Amino acid sequence: MAVDAAAEQRTMASRLIAALKDATGAALLAFGLSVPILALRTEQNISNELILQPRWDYVAVAVALAFGARLLYLLAPALPRRPSRSARATDTRVMAVFGLALLLSYPMIALALAGTGGAIKWIDNFGIQILIYIMLGWGLNIVVGLAGLLDLGYVAFYAVGAYAYALLSTSDPVKAFMAEWLGPSFWPMWAFWICLPVAGLMAAFWGILLGFPVLRLRGDYLAIVTLAFGEIVRLVLINWVPVTNGYAGITSIPRPTFFGIPFNASDTGFAAVFGIPFSPLYRTIFLFYVILALALLTNWVTLRLRRLPVGRAWEALREDEIACRSLGINTTNTKLTAFAIGAGFGGFAGSFFAARQGFISPESFTFMESAIVVAIVVLGGMGSQIGVAIAAIAMIGGTEILRELDWLKRVFGPDFEPTHYRMLLFGLAMVLVMIWRPRGLIAFRQPSIFLKQRRAVRADMVKEGHG
Amino acid sequence: MREAATPLLDVEHLTMRFGGLIAIDDLSFAARAGEITAIIGPNGAGKTTVFNCITGFYKPTSGRMLLALGGPPPAEEVAALTGSGRRWRRTPTGGIFLLERMPDHEIVARARVARTFQNIRLFSGMTVLENLIVAQHNPLMAASGWTVLGLFGARRYVEAEARAVERAKHWLDRVGLIDRADDPAGDLPYGAQRRLEIARAMCTEPVLLCLDEPAAGLNPRETADLAQFLQSLQAEHGTSLLLIEHDMSLVMEISHRVIVLEYGQKISDGPPEHVKNDPKVIAAYLGVEDEEVEKVEAEIAR
DSSP: OHHHHHHHHHHHHHHHHHHHHHHHHHHHHHHHHHIIIIIEEEEEOTTSOEEEEEOHHHHHHHHHHHHHHHHHHHHSOOOOOOOOOOOOHHHHHHHHHHHHHHHHHHHHHHHHHHHHHHHHHIIIIIIIHHHHHHHHHHHHHIIIIISOOOOSOTHHHHHHHHHHHHHHHHOHHHHHHHHHHHOTTHHHHHHHHHHHHHHHHHHHHHHHHHHHHHTTOOHHHHHHHHHHHHHHHHHHHHHOHHHHOGGGOBOOOOOOOBTTBOSSSSTTSHHHHTTOOOOTHHHHHHHHHHHHHHHHHHHHHHHHHHTSHHHHHHHHHHHOHHHHHHTTOOHHHHHHHHHHHHHHHHHHHHHHHHHHHSOBOGGGGOHHHHHHHHHHHHHHOTTOHHHHHHHHIIIIIHHHHHHHOTTHHHHHOTTOOGGGGHHHHHHHHHHHHHHHOTTOSSOEEOOSOOSSOOOOEETTTSOOOOO | OGGGSOEEEEEEEEEEEETTEEEEEEEEEEEETTOEEEEEOSTTSSHHHHHHHHTTSSOOSEEEEEEEESSOOOHHHHHHHHHSSOSEEEOSSSEEEEGGGSOHHHIIIIIOEEEOOSSOOOOTTSBHHHHHHHTTHHHHHHHTTTTHHHHTTOHHHHHHHHHHHHHHHHHHHHTTOGGGTTSBGGGSOHHHHHHHHHHHHHTTOOSEEEEESTTTTOOHHHHHHHHHHHHHHHHHHOOEEEEEOSOHHHHHHHOSEEEEEETTEEEEEEOHHHHHTOHHHHHHHHOOOHHHHHHHHHHHHO
8 A cells, every 4th residue: 555655656746747847848938939929019219219128027927827827737637528418309408498588588688787878789799799690600500510611711602792782772773773663762661671682692692603613622722712712702892993882882771671660760760650769779679689580590491401311411521522422412512502501691691781780891801700700610519500609609709798898907007908819819719629629619419310319429420521 | 044134234345544554454344133243353453443433433434334224225225325425314114324424423313323432431420320311312302392392391301201211220120230320320330330331322222232342351250141131132122233352252152243353454254163263363363473374374265
């Protein structure tokens, strides 16, 4: 026994030494990295000269953080591995009902907690903004999560949807045509509801158009070409000034109406018709329910498609394209439907975005948007719908929360701007998730059909797809 | 008696070149309906290339691969189809298909030729049952009204899916995997994965099943079971088999006809007993001295 205890002590000691060595290495690395980035800051003094201001305290904090975090990571007892738990059907159903009830009552909750003044921010910046990204995430999930085709240019379809709505609704010939046939008030009232499906179809069409040239590409090549496609669309929007108005963008896009009743202070407006005092809040709440309905439609369609041959073919394509071909699956059509349906949902989201903002410009459709949506899908994991929703709430909600953290100024001084650290925190969160959950937050796949018992498939069995 | 069997697949003057390399050189053979035809040969002889040509994964450089369903086709029909630019045509008894013109998925869907792979290609992240349902993609796709009807839960699709599950259950029973239907395919042991791959191919209801080394990596017991299983496929479902195999005892036991390839050329073709004693085959497998080749060839010429 005594020998055992001594041996254990020795292994503990050697483990500690190894961890210390490793952590010192990490601290050195942090030092090397932080010297050029943090240690020296150039500032202008009163006589307009650049002076170097050393900030060694920042470096010391960074090094200490790296050392401490690495040491903790190495010495923390290994997290007990949970056996892959199969989520029971009742569990998920209860969760779904609860989530839906929460979403439906969210505007009321925000109103009750923040009052009419504060509620707009919570419904618009958090509710609507997050739901747009959830919808984009669910749309891209069809292409990336199910079909396994890495699409880095998804923002192109978002842009196509937004510009399709913006251009159609503000186009003079269309306005004139509608005014002639259906009366002058028809088009401003109904433009959104008519253009929404059109924008979706347009985006789906562009999805197919992108799909054709990339059919033969895989992996990195596919990613690069889709990325380029996204940039091409943005550059066309910038440079085709006669149509898109370039950088200046398109203004005074008609806002959505309550099925023909506008949200304004006029006598025929929403407030007057329903006999309630006018408030901009109603429009925001209505927009929230519109995007909620669109997102739920996306979810419903995707869940249905997963149980249809086309959805199973997408997943099979992600697993093994050659085997698909040997079973008589037309992989061309399968890929194109994935691109088209994913793009279509992006187009819906885009036209909603244009209607919500009332103004769009190419600035809103940069690669950063694609990257965020891809990050949401990857973080969500395994083509899981709920995972995408959680990831979108965390990423977009987290960004918005940073704007709210004014109390940090009291800690770090009035110059401290939390939003400047957005990308840093993004990166940190990504690194942590990839360490602990390399296959995303939801690390198992629910089979689409079962004989006796629905058992989740472990992440290590499921392939990421070949591009 | 075997000679009476009609050819199902007629491969004529098949040639496949990869740049300067001739993988298959003017190969002609026939696989007959209701028979097990084996293709054997040393490594690199071009066996898998032949499979890839038949199943449409490669477009052959030249040659014709004619598959006839429902008995021997009239010669004028074949000539008419070959002369036209079309890929296939219906005949009064069935259909004739020119496989070299058809894309891979159409070969499975229309000509009903299925295959398995040398290195098993299952959908490892999908369950065993899902693997078999994916194999029935085309009939299910039609039943779901190309997704549109299925999206709204059309009865026609629900029924078709139930039938697909029944067929999957039948095949799971046959390969002894019914208890593992809800497990991921990648979790199965090697031998079970091989069986599942054959079951999956059978779910496409093929008339010709091409098996690429089905016994590779199996132990002798599993190989014996496989032999029985393959013979039962042929007897019960009338599926003709074309198989590539290195396990000679399996080949000699179950095949009706053996074709031997070496360097892309056919060096022997006939019943197993004939091939077994063919000096050219023995030379190819065991190797002979250079001076002996002429002697052997002279013997063959006689």
